[in-house]
Amino acid sequence: MWKGKFTHMNINSGNKPHVLVLGGGSVGMNVAAELRKKAGNNVAITVVDTRPYLTYQPFLPEVGAGAIDPRNVLAPLRKVLQGTKVVTGAVEKISHADRVVTVALEGEESIEISYDYLVVGLGSVPRTLPIPGLAENAIGFKWVEEAVAVRDRILSNLAEAASTKDPETRKRLLTFTFVGGGFAGSEALAEAEDMVSAALQYYPDLHPSDVRFVMIEAMGRILPEVGEELGKYALKQFRERGIEVKLETFLNSCENGIVKTSDGDEFASDLIVWCAGIKPNPVLENSDLPLNQTGRLDCLADLRVKSEDGPLEGVFAAGDCTTVPDLASGEGKVCPPNAQHAVRQAKTLADNVARAIDSRPLVDYYHKNLGTMATLGMFKGVGTLFIGDKKVELKGLPAWLGARAYHVYAMPTLGRKAGVVAGWASSLLGNREILGIAQTTEPRKAFELAAASTPKKK
Ligand SMILES: Cc1cc2nc3c(=O)[nH]c(=O)nc-3n(C[C@H](O)[C@H](O)[C@H](O)COP(=O)(O)OP(=O)(O)OC[C@H]3O[C@@H](n4cnc5c(N)ncnc54)[C@H](O)[C@@H]3O)c2cc1C
Numbered sequence: 001m002w003k004g005k006f007t008h009m010n011i012n013s014g015n016k017p018h019v020l021v022l023g024g025g026s027v028g029m030n031v032a033a034e035l036r037k038k039a040g041n042n043v044a045i046t047v048v049d050t051r052p053y054l055t056y057q058p059f060l061p062e063v064g065a066g067a068i069d070p071r072n073v074l075a076p077l078r079k080v081l082q083g084t085k086v087v088t089g090a091v092e093k094i095s096h097a098d099r100v101v102t103v104a105l106e107g108e109e110s111i112e113i114s115y116d117y118l119v120v121g122l123g124s125v126p127r128t129l130p131i132p133g134l135a136e137n138a139i140g141f142k143w144v145e146e147a148v149a150v151r152d153r154i155l156s157n158l159a160e161a162a163s164t165k166d167p168e169t170r171k172r173l174l175t176f177t178f179v180g181g182g183f184a185g186s187e188a189l190a191e192a193e194d195m196v197s198a199a200l201q202y203y204p205d206l207h208p209s210d211v212r213f214v215m216i217e218a219m220g221r222i223l224p225e226v227g228e229e230l231g232k233y234a235l236k237q238f239r240e241r242g243i244e245v246k247l248e249t250f251l252n253s254c255e256n257g258i259v260k261t262s263d264g265d266e267f268a269s270d271l272i273v274w275c276a277g278i279k280p281n282p283v284l285e286n287s288d289l290p291l292n293q294t295g296r297l298d299c300l301a302d303l304r305v306k307s308e309d310g311p312l313e314g315v316f317a318a319g320d321c322t323t324v325p326d327l328a329s330g331e332g333k334v335c336p337p338n339a340q341h342a343v344r345q346a347k348t349l350a351d352n353v354a355r356a357i358d359s360r361p362l363v364d365y366y367h368k369n370l371g372t373m374a375t376l377g378m379f380k381g382v383g384t385l386f387i388g389d390k391k392v393e394l395k396g397l398p399a400w401l402g403a404r405a406y407h408v409y410a411m412p413t414l415g416r417k418a419g420v421v422a423g424w425a426s427s428l429l430g431n432r433e434i435l436g437i438a439q440t441t442e443p444r445k446a447f448e449l450a451a452a453s454t455p456k457k458k
Pocket residue numbers: 022023024025026027028048049050051053054055056057058059060061089090091092121122123124141142143183184281283318319320321337338339340341342373
């Protein structure tokens with residue numbers, strides 16, 4: 001039953017079971033929407049997220065490349081989940097023994113929310129390493145704010161570099177380093193490089209050879225998600241585009257923006273983007289839920305969280321913070337952390353919560369991989385597609401079109417889909433973004449300066 005200390009919140013939950021959903025991302029938002037459809041008004045649903053929106057992460061590389069307006073990759077939770085309580089706050093602690101979650105609210109004391117059923121969809125965070133200078137100088141690529149900052153930094157640097165007389169400054173401004181050659185890193189770098197190539201036509205003072213894009217990858221290949229052959233194809237394409245890919249190389253340090261790599265290279269880089277893997281959300285460590293060796297919640301195929309003594313009563317989880325059996329891939333296999341699984345797990349999970357409330361038997365999550373596709377700049381891409389049991393490999397334009405078509409289909413809300421497509425149409429008509437709005441931590445500074453120059457009233 002609803003027992004939260006929200007004295008100021010008008011929720012008339014009556015005797016309805018209260019389902020508390022932690023995280024409003026690919027898992028959380030879809031669980032809440034689907035559960036409302038399945039259970040109608042017979043449940044009270046609360047979603048807690050630090051952000052008031054879902055971030056459609058597969059589109060972030062195109063946000064970083066100015067090809068998609070940032071707002072179009074965000075789905076506002078309060079609009080999508082009408083009739084559901086949305087709390088904008090940070091989960092701090094989960095105490096399943098007491099069936100209570102502690103949530104920190106901006107500028108207020110923490111609150112406690114009780115639940116009958118708990119859904120954990122808290123996702124992942126970048127997996128960082130103790131590399132000197134990394135925390136101070138690098139940026140992640142998981143949230144829209146980061147993708148926007150990357151876009152603006154790159155485009156602002158072009159303008160600054162075109163004006164500076166100092167060759168060393170110009171070199172630093174035009175050196176962009178991406179660490180990690182997996183899906184996110186490869187897409188983010190390739191899209192950014194494509195944006196720069198297109199923008200350079202407006203910079204007669206800059207030559208393409210002035211710009212240095214560097215990828216640092218610890219393994220001997222990139223894009224393992226699309227298989228060996230396509231990974232090699234992408235690597236060849238990158239190198240033909242002038243992207244420097246350092247394989248079997250580590251980032252040793254990046255203090256003061258000076259990148260030092262394990263192959264002995266050393267260079268100043270004004271942008272260092274860290275895309276070297278993810279780990280489950282560390283807030284789970286502040287809970288009495290059982291975590292496996294990787295820090296994730298082990299789930300049964302019906303998406304109930306598993307403990308040593310069997311399923312935990314009333315606790316379900318899915319997405320990046322879990323290990324879920326991949327029944328379609330065979331014995332012992334687990335689902336990779338991606339949106340394709342997260343969204344579909346959410347639907348099975350919602351169905352199972354509705355079934356648990358009605359004391360009906362639960363169903364197992366089963367999803368056959370549809371394939372994986374990456375866009376690598378305008379008209380460029382790689383990917384695999386499964387049609388029945390047949391695997392089709394796509395390169396270039398077909399892969400690019402396939403990836404764009406799939407993600408428009410998967411992007412929540414009609415309005416956002418339309419926004420994305422309109423932005424693409426505008427880009428195709430030659431309206432690609434070349435302007436970077438320099439990030440400032442003091443947006444009021446210009447106004448303060450203007451006010452300071454105004455004569456004081458006598
Ligand atoms: C750059 C990039 C590209 C990608 N491309 C693809 C792709 O092409 N195809 C694909 O299938 N997958 C892709 N993915 C992966 C995919 O986006 C994730 O696997 C998916 O979003 C996981 O869903 P989730 O619900 O588990 O986590 P998320 O969608 O990350 O949701 C977690 C939610 O929890 C919230 N949260 C976190 N901590 C707290 C807290 N303490 N309190 C309250 N709320 C909190 C977050 O704000 C977030 O809204 C990509 C990811 C990235 C970063």
